Amino acid sequence: MDITQIQNRLNSLNGWQAKYREIMLLGKKLPALPEALKIEDALVRGCESNVWLHLDLDESQERLVIIADSDTRIVKGLLAIILACYNNLLPQEAKQVDAYALFEEMGLIQHLSPSRGNGVKAIVERIQNQIDAFQ
Amino acid sequence: MIEQLRKDFPLLHTHIEEQPICYFDSAATTQKPQSVIDAVNKFYQQENANVHRGAHTLSAAATTQYEAVRTKLADFLNVTSKEIVWTKGATDSLNLIAAGLSEKLSHDDVILISPLEHHANIVPWQQIAQKTGAKLEVLPADQQGVLDLEAAKQLINTLKPKILSVCHASNALGNIHDVAALITTAKPYNTITIVDGAQSLLHLRPDLSAMGCDFFVFSAHKALGPTGLGGLFGRYELLNDMPVYQTGGEMIERVSFSGTTFRDAPGKFEPGTPNISGVIGFGAALDYLNSVDAAALSKYEQGLYHYLLSALKAIDGIKVWGDTEHNIGVVSFTYKDEHHFDIATFLNTYGVAVRSGHHCTQPLMEHLSLSGTVRVSLAFYNSYNDVDTFIDALKDTIDMLEE
Numbered sequence: 302m303d304i305t306q307i308q309n310r311l312n313s314l315n316g317w318q319a320k321y322r323e324i325m326l327l328g329k330k331l332p333a334l335p336e337a338l339k340i341e342d343a344l345v346r347g348c349e350s351n352v353w354l355h356l357d358l359d360e361s362q363e364r365l366v367i368i369a370d371s372d373t374r375i376v377k378g379l380l381a382i383i384l385a386c387y388n389n390l391l392p393q394e395a396k397q398v399d400a401y402a403l404f405e406e407m408g409l410i411q412h413l414s415p416s417r418g419n420g421v422k423a424i425v426e427r428i429q430n431q432i433d434a435f436q
Numbered sequence: 437m438i439e440q441l442r443k444d445f446p447l448l449h450t451h452i453e454e455q456p457i458c459y460f461d462s463a464a465t466t467q468k469p470q471s472v473i474d475a476v477n478k479f480y481q482q483e484n485a486n487v488h489r490g491a492h493t494l495s496a497a498a499t500t501q502y503e504a505v506r507t508k509l510a511d512f513l514n515v516t517s518k519e520i521v522w523t524k525g526a527t528d529s530l531n532l533i534a535a536g537l538s539e540k541l542s543h544d545d546v547i548l549i550s551p552l553e554h555h556a557n558i559v560p561w562q563q564i565a566q567k568t569g570a571k572l573e574v575l576p577a578d579q580q581g582v583l584d585l586e587a588a589k590q591l592i593n594t595l596k597p598k599i600l601s602v603c604h605a606s607n608a609l610g611n612i613h614d615v616a617a618l619i620t621t622a623k624p625y626n627t628i629t630i631v632d633g634a635q636s637l638l639h640l641r642p643d644l645s646a647m648g649c650d651f652f653v654f655s656a657h658k659a660l661g662p663t664g665l666g667g668l669f670g671r672y673e674l675l676n677d678m679p680v681y682q683t684g685g686e687m688i689e690r691v692s693f694s695g696t697t698f699r700d701a702p703g704k705f706e707p708g709t710p711n712i713s714g715v716i717g718f719g720a721a722l723d724y725l726n727s728v729d730a731a732a733l734s735k736y737e738q739g740l741y742h743y744l745l746s747a748l749k750a751i752d753g754i755k756v757w758g759d760t761e762h763n764i765g766v767v768s769f770t771y772k773d774e775h776h777f778d779i780a781t782f783l784n785t786y787g788v789a790v791r792s793g794h795h796c797t798q799p800l801m802e803h804l805s806l807s808g809t810v811r812v813s814l815a816f817y818n819s820y821n822d823v824d825t826f827i828d829a830l831k832d833t834i835d836m837l838e839e
Contacts, residue, residue, distance in 0.1 A: 317453060318785040322836055325778070350777055372807070373775040374837070 302327075304385040304403070311407055321375060328377030331384070334370035347423030349416045350376050354424065356431040364389050367428065376420070379409075383424055392432045401425045438736060441728065442817050444469040455787030458822040458829075463607050463635060463766055463813030464791055465657045468721070472660060475720035479713045487712055488686060502712055505719035506702075512722055513652070514643045515669050521702040522710050525666035526634040527556040529653035530601075532705060533630060533668065534560035536678030540628070541598060543569035548597035548627075550575045550583055550613065551803050552606040555796045557632045561601060570598065574799075581609050581804050582759040589621045596625040604636035608795040608811065609758025610766025612640065619648045628674065634658055638815070639737065639764040641730055650674050656714060660721035665714030676701040684708045733816040740814055740823065741765040747827045751834070757809060765814035768795075774837050776808045782836060783810075786829035 302310065307327065314320050334353055343353040354369040367384050371377040386400040401422050404410045410418045442448055445467045450457055459467060479501075485494035487502045503517075510517040523529045541547070547561045551574050565572045573595055575588040592600065600622050605612050619629045630651040636642055638659040644652050651674070656665040670678070680687065680698055684707035689697040698704040744767055748754050753772045771779060780792035791811040794801045801808060812826065 316785070318782070321782060321785060322839075325836070326839070350775065374778045375781055376777075 302385065304382070307382055307385055308403070308407060317412060321378075324378035324382070325374045326378070327381040328371075328374050328379075331370070331377055331381045332368075334368060338368070339370065345420075345424050345427050348376070348420035350420075352376060352380065352420065352424060354380075354427060356428060358392075358435065359389075364391060365395055365432070369424075376417075379404075379417075379421060380424065383421070383428070387428055392435050395432055396429070399425070400428075437729075437732065438816065438819060442819065444471070444724070445817050446470055446473070448817060452787040452789065453785050456825075458786075458788045458818075458825050460788065460790045460812045460814065460818065460822070460826065462638075462815035462818075463610075463658070463811065465663065466638060466660050466815055467817065468660055468662070468717075469724050471724055472662065472717045472720045476662060476713050476717040479716045483716075484713075486709055498712060501719070502710070502715050505715045505722070508719055508722045509667070512641070512726070513669055514645045516672070518700075518702060519669050519672050519675060521668050521670065521675070521705045522715060523653075523666045523668060523705075524664060524711070525655040525657070526632060526653045527655075527666075529666055529668035530556050530630075530632065531560045532681045533651050533653070533670070533678075534564045535681050537599060537628060538564045538568055539679065541565075541568040541570045545570040545598040546595045547572050547599045547601070548575065548592065548595060549573075549600075550588075550602045551577045552581065552583065552609065552611060552613075552797065552800050553601075553603055554607050554632065554634070555798070556634075557601055557603060558799065561599070573597070575602070577803065579804070580759075581606075581757050581800060582611060583613055585614055585617065588618060592618065592621045592625075592627070597622065597627050599630065600627045601630040601632065603632040603634070604640065604642060605764045606758065606766070606797075606800075607635050608766075608797040608800055608809070609768045610635075610763040610813070611759035612636075612762040612764060615649065616647050623648075635764055635766075638725075639734070641725075644669055656718040656721065659718075660724055661718035662711075662714045665711045665718055670701070672701065675705075678705075680704050680707075682707045686710075728816075737765045737814060737816050740818060740820065741767070743820060744812065744814070744823045744826075747823065748830075751827075751831065753834070757804060757806075767812045767814075768809040769812070770806065770809055771834060771837075776810045778837065779810050779830075779833055782833040783826070783829050786825070786832070788826050788829050790826075 311320055339353045343355055345352040345354050350371055350373045352371045356367045359366050365387055367388050369380045383400045386398050387395050404421055447467045485498040487499040506520050507517040510520050547570050561572055576584045604615050615631050622629055629649045631649040633652050633654045637654045650671045652669040654666055657663040687704045687707040689699050755770050757768045776792035780790050783790055793808040
């Protein structure tokens with residue numbers, strides 16, 4: 302599912318039970334990060350649960366490849382949404398994307414606890430900072 | 437009886453996620469009866485004035501009310517009112533005591549705590565230990581998170597601690613500790629004994645004279661009172677002997693630019709304008725607790741706890757931690773390797789409010805090799821229906837996780 306499909310799917314669901322279930326299912330589709338990649342350097346600071354994130358360019362050295370994982374299913378689902386926003390974009394395209402704003406639009410930020418909301422913000426900032434490092 | 441009492445708590449009749457609330461986070465803070473809310477409102481609407489100052493009618497009335505609650509609490513705990521100090525909460529109380537006792541500590545003295553302590557009963561001692569060179573030692577517990585009482589007594593006899601500070605009941609697991617036995621064991625060594633009663637004030641209604649501790653700390657908001665208020669009991673000679681913690685108005689006897697003399701305890705530990713409305717609200721909470729049949733409520737709570745426990749244990753994959761024989765009504769559990777946050781988040785969508793995480797007891801979680809648990813903490817105002825709703829929601833949650 303691309304980000305528009307995800308957005309449409311979540312918007313079509315009624316109630317937070319169904320939405321969280323869908324978010325969790327999105328997380329299940331995200332491949333698990335090998336233990337060897339769950340390193341201290343990859344930990345995103347400011348998240349309440351563990352979030353590991355690696356960002357690189359693909360073989361053509363043009364498009365973004367982000368892989369990420371979390372020890373909680375719901376956060377992993379949130380990561381899946383964030384990754385759908387950025388993966389396969391050119392770095393200059395990704396700079397124009399604000400996944401946090403998208404989360405707000407979907408009503409997700411309002412529903413997450415303040416510390417989880419800050420976690421989403423921290424993940425998005427981490428991605429943006431790493432893109433800056435490429436350019 | 438419980439249906440009647442539930443009517444006194446307006447918040448229990450509200451909704452989360454459009455579902456009736458099942459409030460299972462009373463170990464974090466209890467809900468407040470209408471009488472407490474009314475007392476705080478009435479104070480600000482009709483009685484507001486500063487205490488211990490001013491000759492005017494309002495100030496005199498506020499002072500009388502404020503001091504009457506101190507006496508009410510002293511009676512509740514079976515101690516004298518001059519041994520009660522108002523603070524911001526149990527954490528503040530523990531910091532005050534740790535700072536006050538630091539002068540008594542020297543190199544190689546032992547401060548002994550249990551492995552089930554809340555961070556508030558660990559970190560202040562760690563800080564004082566670093567400053568004084570004293571050693572912080574920990575009592576033994578098993579892999580289930582239960583204090584080994586016999587081994588604990590032996591360790592007290594071996595270490596002869598200068599300070600022993602333990603919780604009466606664990607906030608993370610609900611275990612009740614036989615603090616009286618620990619205190620008796622420590623007595624021959626002139627150990628200063630401190631009991632963290634944050635979780636026990638409501639559930640166990642401790643008689644401090646019988647318990648024999650030197651200090652006892654609590655938070656009002658965990659016993660039906662307002663937030664931002666707590667207190668401590670200190671055996672008077674020890675209490676009054678401690679140096680002042682914070683300085684300022686109200687706590688002084690006389691100030692000149694060449695020096696200051698302080699009032700005796702408890703006044704010398706209450707600088708600045710105190711939390712007057714909090715104290716008055718807490719007075720209403722104590723009235724409430726005094727008006728109900730404590731023995732009947734305790735029996736009800738225990739019945740509800742065991743009902744919850746057996747329903748949980750019947751679910752395959754659930755592991756309950758802690759002492760399930762001596763417990764204030766806290767169930768801390770894990771489900772397989774599932775993350776506590778996921779479980780708590782799903783439960784919330786059913787209107788069920790539980791706590792998830794390490795419960796400010798990271799060393800205990802480390803001891804149990806856990807990142808955290810889901811904690812269901814009961815109070816007498818929870819119904820059997822609440823427990824049924826929770827169990828149904830948990831089963832749905834598990835189905836979803838296993839999908």
